[in-house]
Amino acid sequence: xxxxxxxxxxxxxxxxxxxxxxxxxxxxxxxxxxxxxxxxxxxxxxxxxxxxxxxxxxxxxxxxxxxxxxxxxxxxxxxxxxxxxxxxxxxxxxxxxxxxxxxxxxxxxxxxxxxxxxxxxxxxxxxxxxxxxxxxxxxxxxxxxxxxxxxxxxxxxxxxxxxxxxxxxxxxxxxxxxxxxxxxxxxxxxxxxxxxxxxxxxxxxxxxxxxxxxxxxxxxxxxxxxxxxxxxxxxxxxxxxxxxxxxxxxxxxxxxxxxxxxxxxxxxxxxxxxxxxxxxxxxxxxxxxxxxxxxxxxxxxxxxxxxxxxxxxxxxxxxxxxxxxxxxxxxxxxxxxxxxxxxxxxxxxxxxxxxxxxxxxxxxxxxxxxxxxxxxxxxxxxxxxxxxxxxxxxxxxxxxxxxxxxxxxxxxxxxxxxxxxxxxxxxxxxx
Amino acid sequence: xxxxxxxxxxxxxxxxxxxxxxxxxxxxxxxxxxxxxxxxxxxxxxxxxxxxxxxxxxxxxxxxxxxxxxxxxxxxxxxxxxxxxxxxxxxxxxxxxxxxxxxxxxxxxxxxxxxxxxxxxxxxxxxxxxxxxxxxxxxxxxxxxxxxxxxxxxxxxxxxxxxxxxxxxxxxxxxxxxxxxxxxxxxxxxxxxxxxxxxxxxxxxxxxxxxxxxxxxxxxxxxxxxxxxxxxxxxxxxxxxxxxxxxxxxxxxxxxxxxxxxxxxxxxxxxxxxxxxxxxxxxxxxxxxxxxxxxxxxxxxxxxxxxxxxxxxxxxxxxxxxxxxxxxxxxxxxxxxxxxxxxxxxxxxxxxxxxxxxxxxxxxxxxxxxxxxxxxxxxxxxxxxx
Ligand code: SF4
Ligand code: SF4
Numbered sequence: 001x002x003x004x005x006x007x008x009x010x011x012x013x014x015x016x017x018x019x020x021x022x023x024x025x026x027x028x029x030x031x032x033x034x035x036x037x038x039x040x041x042x043x044x045x046x047x048x049x050x051x052x053x054x055x056x057x058x059x060x061x062x063x064x065x066x067x068x069x070x071x072x073x074x075x076x077x078x079x080x081x082x083x084x085x086x087x088x089x090x091x092x093x094x095x096x097x098x099x100x101x102x103x104x105x106x107x108x109x110x111x112x113x114x115x116x117x118x119x120x121x122x123x124x125x126x127x128x129x130x131x132x133x134x135x136x137x138x139x140x141x142x143x144x145x146x147x148x149x150x151x152x153x154x155x156x157x158x159x160x161x162x163x164x165x166x167x168x169x170x171x172x173x174x175x176x177x178x179x180x181x182x183x184x185x186x187x188x189x190x191x192x193x194x195x196x197x198x199x200x201x202x203x204x205x206x207x208x209x210x211x212x213x214x215x216x217x218x219x220x221x222x223x224x225x226x227x228x229x230x231x232x233x234x235x236x237x238x239x240x241x242x243x244x245x246x247x248x249x250x251x252x253x254x255x256x257x258x259x260x261x262x263x264x265x266x267x268x269x270x271x272x273x274x275x276x277x278x279x280x281x282x283x284x285x286x287x288x289x290x291x292x293x294x295x296x297x298x299x300x301x302x303x304x305x306x307x308x309x310x311x312x313x314x315x316x317x318x319x320x321x322x323x324x325x326x327x328x329x330x331x332x333x334x335x336x337x338x339x340x341x342x343x344x345x346x347x348x349x350x351x352x353x354x355x356x357x358x359x360x361x362x363x364x365x366x367x368x369x370x371x372x373x374x375x376x377x378x379x380x381x382x383x384x385x386x387x388x389x390x391x392x393x394x395x396x397x398x399x400x401x402x403x404x405x406x407x408x409x410x411x412x413x414x415x416x417x418x419x420x421x422x423x424x425x426x427x428x429x430x431x
Numbered sequence: 432x433x434x435x436x437x438x439x440x441x442x443x444x445x446x447x448x449x450x451x452x453x454x455x456x457x458x459x460x461x462x463x464x465x466x467x468x469x470x471x472x473x474x475x476x477x478x479x480x481x482x483x484x485x486x487x488x489x490x491x492x493x494x495x496x497x498x499x500x501x502x503x504x505x506x507x508x509x510x511x512x513x514x515x516x517x518x519x520x521x522x523x524x525x526x527x528x529x530x531x532x533x534x535x536x537x538x539x540x541x542x543x544x545x546x547x548x549x550x551x552x553x554x555x556x557x558x559x560x561x562x563x564x565x566x567x568x569x570x571x572x573x574x575x576x577x578x579x580x581x582x583x584x585x586x587x588x589x590x591x592x593x594x595x596x597x598x599x600x601x602x603x604x605x606x607x608x609x610x611x612x613x614x615x616x617x618x619x620x621x622x623x624x625x626x627x628x629x630x631x632x633x634x635x636x637x638x639x640x641x642x643x644x645x646x647x648x649x650x651x652x653x654x655x656x657x658x659x660x661x662x663x664x665x666x667x668x669x670x671x672x673x674x675x676x677x678x679x680x681x682x683x684x685x686x687x688x689x690x691x692x693x694x695x696x697x698x699x700x701x702x703x704x705x706x707x708x709x710x711x712x713x714x715x716x717x718x719x720x721x722x723x724x725x726x727x728x729x730x731x732x733x734x735x736x737x738x739x740x741x742x743x744x745x746x747x748x749x750x751x752x753x754x755x756x757x758x759x760x761x762x763x764x765x766x767x768x769x770x771x772x773x774x775x776x777x778x779x780x781x782x783x784x785x786x787x788x789x790x791x792x793x794x795x796x797x798x799x800x801x802x803x804x805x806x807x808x809x810x811x812x813x814x815x816x817x
Contacts (some may be wrong), residue, residue, distance in 0.1 A: 088770035090507070090791075124562060124735070127538045131562065131735050132771035138739050139775050147562065147735060149569070152534070154543055154557025161579070165572035169563055170494060300770065341557070342544025358493040367507045371769055374512065377503050378548060393506060 014249040023110065029058055030112035038182050041117035042138065044311045046125025046150055046172065046333035050194035050238035050320065055182035055287040059235040062118060062137070066097040068109050070285030070399035078104065092368040094398040095133045116141050119181040121174065126310070126338030127371040146177035150297055150333040150408040156315050156341045158334045166330035191325045194238035198320040200424045203231050204246035206314050211253050213356055215272035218256035220263040222293040223301035226283060232308065233311030238320075244349050265296040274299030275420055280379065281344075281364040281372050283308045284396035287404045291396070292411050298417055302362075304352035306345070309337035316348075330381055338371045346382045353387045359420045360389040362413075365396040390423055392416035434655045435631060435746050437648060441632035444639050445681075449764040453639050454526050464588055466554075467524060468531040469515070469612055470676040471733045474577060474707045474720050479600040479642060480592045481584040485700065486527060487638025490514040490666040493680040493795040494558055503545070509791045510675035512542045519550060529554030529587060531580075535676060535733040536768050541778065554587050556580060562735040566724045573724060576715045576756050594749055595816050597716035605709045610649035612704065615696065617755040618655060623694035624656050628685050634700050662693070667813040670755045671697035671767040672746055672776065673762035675731050679792050686799040687759065691810030695753040699732060713743050732768035741780025750785055756813045759806065760789035 032039060038057045042048065044064070048398045069075040078100030079093050083102065087096050101107075120143060122134040131147075140147050148169050151162045161323050175186050208228055210219045219225070228249065234260050236242040245298075256263075262270040266289055279302045284291050295302065312318070321328040337345070349361055361383045365373045380391040393411045397403030435481065442454060464483040468475070468811045489498065491514030491789035500513030501522045518524050530553060550705040559576055561569030576605040584593055614633065618625035633652055637645040666688070675698045687694060708727040711719045728735065730745030758780055762769035773789060778786045788809045790802060 072447075086774045088773065088791075091767055091770050128535075128540070129767055129771065135736060135742065135775060136771065139742065139778070143740065145739075147737065149562040151559045151572075152540055152557060154532075154540075154559065159579075161572060161575040165561070165563075166567065168568045168571075172565075173563065173569060203751070217499070280478055302606060332756065342541060342548070344602045345544075365505055367505075370541070372536040373505060374501075374508055374538045375504070375545050378545050402771060406571065 013228065014245060014252055016044060017245050017248060018227065021231060021236060021241050021358055025058075026108045029060055030108050030110060030114060031384055032115050035225050038118040039115060040119040040121045040178070040181070042121040042235050043123055043125070043130050045336040045338060046123035047121060047128065047150070047234075047237075047311065048121065048148075048329055049235060050198055051170075051329060052121070052178065052190055053173070053194055053238055054187060054190045055091050055178045055184045057119070057178065057182050059339075060114065061234055062098045062133070063094050063102065065114070066094040066379070066399050067285050069097055069101060072109070072289055073401070074287065075135050075286060076401040092129045093138065093398050094368065095129065097268055097399045099136060099140070100135070117143055117178060119143065120145045121177070121375075122147045123150065123333060125333045126152070126336050127369075129198045129371070138255045144177065144181050146174050148174055148333070150339060153334065153340050153344065156344045158331065160336060163327065163330050166333060167254060167326050170326050170329060171290075185369060188325055192322040195320040195322040195325055195328060197240060197243050199237045199322070201237065201242045201246045202230055202312075202319050206244070207250055208253055209304070209308065211257060211313050214257055215330045215357070216260070217276065217301050217303050218253050218261060218263060220265070220292075220296070221308060222279045222283065222305040223288070223295065223304070223309040224263050225305055235313035263296075263301055264341045265292065267293075267296070270299070270301060272299045275417055276356065277360045278303065278304045278349060278356065278358045278361045279305040279307070279364060280349060280361060280376065282310070282366050282369065282398060283304040283364065284366075285399050286401040287406065289408055291409065292403075293411050298413070300413070300417065303356040304406075306337055306348065309348075311336065313340075320372050340362070342375050342379060344380050346386075349379065349383045350386045353383060355390055358389065359393045359423075360416075361387075362416065363391065363393045365393060365395045367395065367403050368400070371396070390416070390419050392419070432651050432655060433534060434652060434659055437655060438518060438629045441636040441648070442663050445492075445635050446524055449493060449575045450486065450523065450526070450639060453484060455544060456484055456641060457526055464513075464528040464531045465526060467527045468582070469533060469535075469542075470700070470702065471533055471535045471731055472560070472702050472722075472728075473531045474580070475642070475702070476600040476604050476710075476716075476720060477577065477581050477584065477592065478599060480596040481581075481588050482540050482590075484641060487700070488515055488518065488524070489529070489638060489678050489700070490634075491517055492678065492680075492727045492745075493797070497752075507590050507765055509677050510537060510795060511763070512538050513774050514794065515542065515548075516545070519546070521616070528551070529556070530732065531558045533558045534560050536588050536590055536718055536766070538767075540793045550604070551762070552582060556583060560724065564737060566722075566725065569707065569723050570596055573721045574717050577673065577720060581717070589800070593680060594716055598712045601712050601716060601719065601726060603646070605712075607637070607646055607649070608704065608706060610646055610653070611637070613653055614649060615704070617656065619695040620662050622668065622695055623661050624659065626661075627694040627697075628681055629689050631681070631684050632765060634703055637703055638700065652811070664693075665814070666691050666693040667810045668693050668695045668753065668755045669759050669761050669809075670695060670746070670750055670753065671699070671756045671761055671771065673760050673766070673789075674699050675701045676766065677763035677794050679761065680796055680800050682785070683761075683792055683796060683802060686803045687806045690806035691814075692759065693807050694758075696749045698729075701729055701731055711725060732772035743776045746776055747779055747783060750780075756786070758785055758787040758808070762791055763790075764791045764793050
């Protein structure tokens, strides 16, 4: 590992900016009693940040809070608290971490209590659990609610009927609810401006993701990718700050390519790229660093991942379009990764393996998440069949530490790396 | 026919994982097609109007050994998709021309994609329903979805589906719903005369028989059950909730009754009672089906409840209407919708002092002793304290 000061500087500039953005956002969220700002709680896939900002409202994302608590090793107790309150051990641990957190004072990472939302804005995109999670939150908070039902791409296409349905809900349900709660009149030009910012940031974001086609890859598109998606998937899409962040990030990555560097890891630059992987499924958060280390210490870099597409699939061409402001929001929601059918997901994975010259597909199957997980074994078979590259399957969970078995995961990964080696030797001896 | 004869017929249909009767129906005419559907709701009227047989696929139960299906699912996913895949791979569904996967949860949703990949020659449709109940928004969307389903079936069948045919089918299903509700009402009034296993099997028969035949069977059962004398037990009256998708084994249903609980209402095979009112046969039939779905349909965890105060009201009203003394929440293991909703329903029951217990099952659960004990203790506590 190279941990020289140059690396620290490169790492720090975009990471520090993001850190400041997040801290400021939490300060804003926990300071609404003084500022009078209103809060909308919403989910990451299909979030309507550009629209919410038109009403001077703040976005609070329960999944992000659960992730934060997971990374700070606090979620285990929260999950168990929710189970004690009668929530089943079988259901998504994001939901239980969120509910458990409420019973423990709902503290933001800055240590201040998170105020109750003024509006629950449910974007029901790509996951059925959201709908019931949202009802559970309503049950707790009893506040104003608005629901945006985004139909699933069952046939792998967005029909006009689906798009019209979403547009209509945006116009007749979501916008009036936002106006009512915020007391601010909707201004479409303000929305256009935010969307313009989104598209700018999206261009740079896609450039960063695609930089992994280089050899060595200058980024890790899964573990590192989690940081790169931060602003664009959360409360910053559509802001000047997000545009600035992605410009900065892009410059850093350009620099890494020029210098022939691999990705940055918590222990400095990764030196020797030995395995290039595509990963499907969200990461585990409770042991994130330990999990990542199992990859970089063996020279494995993730060159493409589907988790970095849950809050929007931009690398297939979609950009928020200021000229069609409401329709573009509908298209965005409809196109999020888990709202796509299995064939589309398999196609994406197959293309990633080929386009990023990967050694194979690794699936991190998450116990909590049927939306991702149901069907993944078939997806792996299909991708193996179509690409001729070996696949591997590991099982962990999001924010419940009871389901992360480091020894099992490590064993699986090591056998997978050996399998890739054997495959390479097989190809060499055949040639 | 006596209830015993009717039950025996229904049981043989239930046991027959080769779907012999549906195969025979199809073989009687080369033009005929069979459309499979999974829980929780599809508008069978449209399939019927196309001259096709709607066939309910409810997994493999406890009689089928799942060998291939397990290779497709992680241990933390419920059992119905794996036994359904098993049915497909072992060619037990090779006579089925199309499959509908309703919007109920992410597992069935993703199973639709798996089916597309595994059985590419079959007509496969993910059947989405609106979670917005405004006629102008969700209603318009739903009518278009119905139209797409209809034109898919027209294409498959090679002939148009007329409004007149749709109206006739709506009428036949109205009659089916009327008879099914009559059986449920009869059981709620005199549960000793309609044991739950019998009612269950009778309803299951409706998943595989042509609706006209099912209607006859329901009529016969009502007539036979009314005159048959049976011992009355000192049981309490309970409602079952949460079993709307993967089905419990028959033994579980029997065990609950044997443990001292008459089941006076349940949500097994909710499709039979999804539409709560007669669907009008006037005007545009698709619009009438949409009206019924939006404004007169049963509540289940698969639906969004748009007003906080309405959560659990449907269950509460069922408890009141049937004079139930308690609720047994019984959901399949790993069933997200049922298990996520349960705490909200339980709170609503608490608010109204309705006692409740909960447990989980799988379609192949074998050990009934713990369930018998739990249900028995529940029945005793109701009898003692209510
Ligand atoms: S089930 Fe999956 S997509 Fe849904 S809330 Fe949980 S983690 Fe997110
Ligand atoms: S049992 Fe529950 S989780 Fe499983 S397929 Fe049915 S509704 Fe979905």
